[in-house]
Amino acid sequence: MNCISAKNLSKSYGSVRAVNEINLSVKSGQVFGFLGPNGAGKSTAIKLLxxxxxxxxxxxxxxxxxxxxxxxxxxxxxxxxxxxxSYEPTLSVEKSLEKYGMMWDVPKAERIKRMEQLIQDFDLGEIRKKRNEDLSIGQRRRVQVAREFMHDMDLLFLDEPTVGLDPSTRRKLLDYLKNKVSTGLTIFYTTHVLTEAEYLCDEIAIIDKGKILTVASPDSLKTKFGKEKTIKIHIITKEDEISHVLSGIKDCKIDFNSGTNITIHSHESELVLLQVLKALNENEIEIEDLSAVPTNLEEIFLKMVEDNASNH
Ligand SMILES: Nc1ncnc2c1ncn2[C@@H]1O[C@H](COP(=O)(O)OP(=O)(O)O)[C@@H](O)[C@H]1O
Ligand SMILES: [Mg+2]
Structure with a gap:
């Protein structure tokens, strides 16, 4: 069953299209990641959904x-x-958990049980009597996320929940969420951190400027774009000389960076490389350095966002 099904969902603020005709179908029992840079439209999407x-x-x-x-x-x-x-400054950690349970009509005995479990699961024991206003930003964030588990739900939306958490607390939270998903919860998760999406999510939508650029599993993102390689060639000859030498080579992007670097970025980079080497050789242009850059998800993500920016 689809937990979330959105068609052409849009939200504009004046002339800003914060969310621009997104289509989504999110299946139950998975973590669906919404990955995008600041201002991409992630929070607006969560508020809509x-x-x-x-x-x-x-x-x-x-x-x-x-x-x-x-x-x-x-x-x-x-x-x-x-x-x-979102917190009440003067409430203690345990009181804010309990009060949240009350808001959701969780019966008293169950409330106490859940509160104790969450205090344990989220390592809140030492700060349970502290007032929210006396907590660090990361501690407040942990309480805020823990609190949501005071009630039952089928679908949970988390908007960048790990911001402000240290690496080990972050990992613990991700593992806690993974465990909840294995027992049937569906999570819609936004982040601007790719490694986090890769670790946690079954499917990732890459969003930028209100548009979904692609939706895929982390693995298939790698297979789909992993063939695309970047080869960097450094030559001694100046740019204006090299331009016409390479002008006949099609199906590749050759950029001239800082005068003497050729960058090939292509699905068929090996083929293009052969053509480039041949042209350089015929014109007796010497190569100083040549390196292939393996494509990882980080680069795929950055490139998609960059390409999207240059299309606007
Ligand atoms: N309430 C609002 N009023 C005006 N513009 C907004 C409002 N909320 C968001 N925006 C704009 O919409 C775009 C997307 O914002 P947001 O959804 O917060 O992005 P993200 O969460 O990915 O950082 C941004 O350009 C932002 O300035
Ligand atoms: Mg946001």
Whole structure:
């Protein structure tokens, strides 16, 4: 079953298309990652999907409910941790967990049980009596995420939950989430950190300037784009001389960076390389250095965002 199904979902703020006709189908029981740089539209997308703001246009179904017609029905079934902090300054950690459980009508005995479990799972023991206002940003964030697990839900939305966490706390949170997903929870997760998406997500949508650029599993992203290699050639000859020598070579992108570097970036980089070497050789141009740069997900991500920027 599709947990989330969005068609042409859009949100504009004046002339800014924060979310621009996105289509999504997210299956149950997985972590779906929304990966994009700052300002890409991730938070706006989460607010749309959780019915906190209405779309400018498009349709949306969440857990089988028409989210535009029945936003309140949706909100009862989902969990949301937004990007901005939300806490009551003077409440202690344990009180804020308990109060949150009360808001969700969790019976008292169950509330206490869950609170204790979460204090353990999120390492909150030492700070359980501390007031929220006395916590570090990372500690507050941990409490904010832990709190959401006071109630049952089928679908959880997390907007950059690891910002401010140190590496080991971050990893612990990701593992906690993975474990929850293995017991049936579906998570919609935004991040601008690629390694995090790669570690946690079953599917990743890359978003930039309000548009989804691609949706794929981390593995298939690598297979799809991994063939694309970058080869860098450093030559001694000056740029204007080399330009016409290479002008006949098609199907590749050759950039002249800082005068004497040729960069080949192509699906068929080996083939293009042969053509380039032949042309250089025929014109007696000496190569100073040649290196192949393996493509990793980080580069795929950066390149997609760069290409998207240059298309605008
Ligand atoms: N309430 C708002 N009013 C005006 N512009 C907004 C508002 N919220 C977001 N935006 C704009 O929409 C774009 C996407 O923002 P956002 O969804 O917060 O991106 P992200 O979460 O990926 O960093 C940005 O250009 C941002 O300035
Ligand atoms: Mg954001």
């Amino acid at each position: 959780t019915t906190l703001i209405p779309p400018s246009k498009g349709s949306l179904s969440i857990l089988g409910v028409d989210a535009i017609k029945n936003p309140l029905d949706v909100r009862h079934k989902i969990g949301v941790v937004l990007q901005q902090p």
